Amino acid sequence: MSDREANSQPDSSPLAQALAQRRVLVCVGAGGVGKTTVAASLALCKAVQGQGALVCTIDPARRLANSLGLKELGNAETRIAPEQLASAGLPPSSPLFAMMLDMKRTWDEFIERHAPPSRKERILNNRFYRSLSSVLAGSQEYIALEELWQLRMHRDYRLIVLDTPPAAHAKDFLDAPNRILDFLDNDAAKWLLGPALTAGKFGLHLFGSGSGYVAKTLAKLTGAETLEDLADFMLAMSSMNESFRQRARQVRALLASDETAFVLVTTPQLERLEEAVDFHTELQQNHMAVAAVIVNRVTAAPSRADWKSASKLEGPLRQKIEQTLRENEAMAAEDAQSIARLKADCHPTPLVSVPKLVKDIHDLNGLWSLAQLLVPAGEAPGRTLESV
Amino acid sequence: MDRLLDKRLWVVSGKGGVGKSTVSAALALLFSSRGERTLLCEVNAKDRFGTLLESGPVGPQIVPLAGQLWAVNLQPQSALREYALMVLKFESIYKAVFENRLVSYFLRFIPSLQELVMLGKILFHVEERLPTGEPKYQRVVVDAPATGHAISFFNIPRVLINTVPPGRLAKEAKRMRDVLENPAITTAILVSLPEEMPVNETIELRAALAESARIQTDLIVLNEYVAERFSEREIEALSAIRSLQRAAIQHREQALSSSRFRHRLLEALGLPVATVPRLFTYPIGRQAVESVARTLEPALEAPG
Numbered sequence: 001m002s003d004r005e006a007n008s009q010p011d012s013s014p015l016a017q018a019l020a021q022r023r024v025l026v027c028v029g030a031g032g033v034g035k036t037t038v039a040a041s042l043a044l045c046k047a048v049q050g051q052g053a054l055v056c057t058i059d060p061a062r063r064l065a066n067s068l069g070l071k072e073l074g075n076a077e078t079r080i081a082p083e084q085l086a087s088a089g090l091p092p093s094s095p096l097f098a099m100m101l102d103m104k105r106t107w108d109e110f111i112e113r114h115a116p117p118s119r120k121e122r123i124l125n126n127r128f129y130r131s132l133s134s135v136l137a138g139s140q141e142y143i144a145l146e147e148l149w150q151l152r153m154h155r156d157y158r159l160i161v162l163d164t165p166p167a168a169h170a171k172d173f174l175d176a177p178n179r180i181l182d183f184l185d186n187d188a189a190k191w192l193l194g195p196a197l198t199a200g201k202f203g204l205h206l207f208g209s210g211s212g213y214v215a216k217t218l219a220k221l222t223g224a225e226t227l228e229d230l231a232d233f234m235l236a237m238s239s240m241n242e243s244f245r246q247r248a249r250q251v252r253a254l255l256a257s258d259e260t261a262f263v264l265v266t267t268p269q270l271e272r273l274e275e276a277v278d279f280h281t282e283l284q285q286n287h288m289a290v291a292a293v294i295v296n297r298v299t300a301a302p303s304r305a306d307w308k309s310a311s312k313l314e315g316p317l318r319q320k321i322e323q324t325l326r327e328n329e330a331m332a333a334e335d336a337q338s339i340a341r342l343k344a345d346c347h348p349t350p351l352v353s354v355p356k357l358v359k360d361i362h363d364l365n366g367l368w369s370l371a372q373l374l375v376p377a378g379e380a381p382g383r384t385l386e387s388v
Numbered sequence: 389m390d391r392l393l394d395k396r397l398w399v400v401s402g403k404g405g406v407g408k409s410t411v412s413a414a415l416a417l418l419f420s421s422r423g424e425r426t427l428l429c430e431v432n433a434k435d436r437f438g439t440l441l442e443s444g445p446v447g448p449q450i451v452p453l454a455g456q457l458w459a460v461n462l463q464p465q466s467a468l469r470e471y472a473l474m475v476l477k478f479e480s481i482y483k484a485v486f487e488n489r490l491v492s493y494f495l496r497f498i499p500s501l502q503e504l505v506m507l508g509k510i511l512f513h514v515e516e517r518l519p520t521g522e523p524k525y526q527r528v529v530v531d532a533p534a535t536g537h538a539i540s541f542f543n544i545p546r547v548l549i550n551t552v553p554p555g556r557l558a559k560e561a562k563r564m565r566d567v568l569e570n571p572a573i574t575t576a577i578l579v580s581l582p583e584e585m586p587v588n589e590t591i592e593l594r595a596a597l598a599e600s601a602r603i604q605t606d607l608i609v610l611n612e613y614v615a616e617r618f619s620e621r622e623i624e625a626l627s628a629i630r631s632l633q634r635a636a637i638q639h640r641e642q643a644l645s646s647s648r649f650r651h652r653l654l655e656a657l658g659l660p661v662a663t664v665p666r667l668f669t670y671p672i673g674r675q676a677v678e679s680v681a682r683t684l685e686p687a688l689e690a691p692g
Contacts, residue, residue: 031404031534032586066588127551166404166534229553267405270671271436302635309629317625320617321632324639330668362584 014350015263016375018291019046022261024152024160024254025291028173028283029265030275031166034296036064037361038265039163040098041371044364047080047096048371051158054097054151058144058165068098069363075102077155080364088364097157106143114243119236126233140165141176145251152254170282174255177248261291264349268295268338277345293346294374295339295353301332392606392688395575397514397528397567399542399603401593402579403586404534407611409436410672411579411664412531414680417441418688419527420457421681427513427525428453430461431506431533431541437461442674458525462509464502471505503544508560511567535589542568542601571604579609580653582646591656606660607687608653613663614642662687 018025019042027039039055046053054077057064065073069084077099082092111123123129141164148162167173254260262283266276276293283290302325310321343351354373361370400412409430416428428437430446437459438445446459448466453459516524532538540547545565552558568574576597580590590608597603618636626633646663653661664683667676 031536033405066585165536269405271409271434272405275434303631306631306635309632313632317622320622321626321636324617324635327666327668328635330670334670 013352013375014292015042015294015352018261018263019049019159019375021258022291023158023259024148024162025261025263026148026162026164026255027263027265028164028167028170028279030272033265033267033272034361035166035265036163037067037367037370038263038294038296038374039161040064040067041367041374042263043098043159043161044090044094044096044367045371045375046159047094048090048368050091050094052095052097052156053159053161054099054155054157055161055163056099056101056144056147056151057163058101058103058140064098064100064163067362067364067367070098073098073100075099075105084364088368090364090368101144101147103140103143106147107139110143110146111240114240115237116239119239122236123233126236127229129233139176141167141173145173145176145255146247149247149251149254167279170279170286170288174252174282174286174288177244177251256287258289261289263291264293264346266293266295266342267297268335268342270334270338273338273342276342280346280349290346290349292350292352293342295342295351297356298335298339298353299328299331299356301336302328392575392690395571395573395606396523396526397510397530397574399530399532399538399574399576400579401532401538401576401597402535403581403589406579406581406586407609407664408534408579409440409531410677410680411577411609411611411684412529413437413440413677414684415577416457416459416527416529417677418681418685419529420455423456424526425456425524426458426527426529428457428459429510429513429528429530430459431530432462432464433531433533435461436531440672440674440677462506464506467505467509468501471508503541504548504557504561504564507541507544507564511564514567514573535593538593539596539600542597542603546600565602569602574603575607576603576605577607577609578605579611580649581612582610582614582642582649584649587649587652590653594657594659605657608657608659608661609684609687610646610650610653610661610663612666613650614639614646614666616640616643616647618643660687660690 025039025042027035027042029035036057039057043053043055055064057073065071068080070078070080077097080094080096080098085094085096086092107129108124111120111129115123144162144164148160151157151160164173264276264280264283266272280290280293306325310318310325313321339351339353352374354370357366357369361367398412398415400408400415402408412428413436416426419426427450430437435446437443437453441453441457441459443453443459444451446453446461448461448463450458450460510528510530513525514523514528518524533541545561545568548561549558549565552561576594578590578593580586594605597605618640623633623636623640626636650661650663653659662684664680667679669676
């Protein structure tokens with residue numbers, strides 16, 4: 001069993017199952033592990049089966065656009081052109097869509113939808129709001145979830161794959177709606193800004209109230225006007241608390257529902273390993289389904305036959321080959337150790353290891369060869385392709 | 389032009405997983421071995437220096453590692469405490485205000501306060517002086533967050549200047565911006581891998597740092613560089629032994645992309661690119677970091 005899994009050829013591929021059963025896959029993991037390419041490959045796999053699939057990234061680094069052969073990707077869902085698919089030898093009619101979230105625009109749309117008309121302008125012009133995505137912790141994650149929810153409710157993709165911002169902790173992601181709620185509606189804010197919030201207007205009240213000493217000391221650090229601006233913002237947004245609360249509940253329900261699963265992506269490097277295990281534990285504690293842990297870029301060990309044939313060579317070529325085998329063996333041994341630990345620590349979630357590819361993935365061909373490693377051919381109905 | 393080795397604040401960034409911590413540790417080791425008082429900073433990350441330098445764990449308090457080398461793992465909570473104490477002067481006031489449960493809850497939402505105080509602590513140590521007037525740390529090396537986060541991290545002073553009204557916070561932010569923007573003090577070292585996406589990110593990161601945070605990048609470190617080993621003819625000679633030929637082809641592909649991406653970086657950025665060969669000793673510890681330091685040394689001697 002373990003050998004088969006190490007070759008990512010288990011009898012019933014966990015990812016094939018996830019693709020068949022789930023409507024939403026959320027790819028999570030640290031930065032630099034290939035999360036975006038995995039997300040795009042999974043969507044491609046579904047699209048090649050003839051079913052509408054959308055991959056949605058919030059990564060500002062344009063990775064997804066790169067690997068789909070697009071120059072740039074915007075806030076709107078873009079269908080991958082038939083010619084593009086055809087040139088990679090894929091069915092041109094595969095309904096594959098991609099988009100990159102534009103934080104600012106998604107927030108603006110959210111305000112447009114939920115803010116009472118009288119408050120809209122005030123919110124949109126507030127200094128805190130204008131730098132919201134860059135200053136408010138968790139807002140990226142929150143807006144990604146908001147968009148996911150919108151897409152799931154209002155579009156009919158068979159599958160939405162969400163690529164998330166790199167995070168070391170699942171809670172950065174799962175708690176995002178709650179953190180926004182904390183921001184808008186917490187005891188501390190009510191206590192500190194209480195008089196102003198109930199009066200519906202803000203001004204010098206803050207510093208004349210009973211909480212004056214603490215407020216003054218805080219103001220010494222941040223400047224009094226900073227607090228006032230912030231309070232003004234919270235006041236303007238407070239009318240939307242109920243919308244936020246409702247959405248937080250809905251998003252949480254969507255993430256926890258049977259139609260959603262997480263895909264945790266990692267590489268065998270030691271420093272990634274602990275992060276991946278922690279992440280997995282947190283997801284389990286939150287009762288989120290994890291379809292698979294994908295171990296990306298695994299080095300295969302040289303076989304005994306390789307060493308034997310190498311010993312029959314002569315001269316510098318033999319030295320070079322043996323050095324290469326030694327290096328591969330060192331990397332493979334290191335990887336195998338990591339995989340064994342991951343497997344034990346993430347039990348019973350299935351592990352899918354993906355061998356290191358000869359070439360870096362940066363186009364549809366590459367995405368398709370990755371897709372075949374993730375979901376072995378034969379498991380995925382639809383077309384299969386000879387090695388790319 | 390400012391000489392690279394005259395600069396005092398070394399910001400190391402790049403895509404996640406490219407070896408930023410190893411390069412940061414190598415730079416710090418190199419400086420300290422030259423007899424310069426060096427402070428190595430991690431930013432709210434899992435401590436890696438303890439393992440890389442085979443020292444004890446590194447926490448939020450500055451610890452001496454060896455000789456002239458000190459290290460710290462910046463944590464928002466303790467950086468905030470230090471900042472507050474610096475402003476408020478009195479521990480008792482700090483306790484009354486900041487250890488108030490409700491207030492600490494509220495503080496989390498002052499925009500970017502956490503990042504600001506960590507950045508503030510870094511810059512404080514850059515400017516910190518000994519009683520003799522000399523800098524307390526001659527070099528400060530920062531293992532900075534990865535691409536996307538690095539851009540917003542170093543942008544914080546600018547964002548704040550535009551966000552918060554004039555006052556203490558804005559004043560601090562202006563001071564920070566001035567240090568970061570000064571190419572005589574601050575340099576960014578970007579670490580990359582010979583792969584498509586890390587290289588694209590390096591090119592974008594350099595532009596973003598220059599345009600928004602106005603930090604000057606002076607050197608690219610191309611990590612896990614594979615030098616050419618097999619010639620075409622040697623690969624042909626292996627055609628009878630398929631699996632060995634495949635290993636040789638794989639090696640050659642890596643060597644080819646190493647050299648291709650090196651040229652691409654050189655062309656796109658017009659900056660020196662120092663290559664660091666892939667290491668095969670596990671786990672990556674002090675010996676490996678020392679070898680990276682030796683590899684990097686010549687690149688630092690070159691004029692900025």
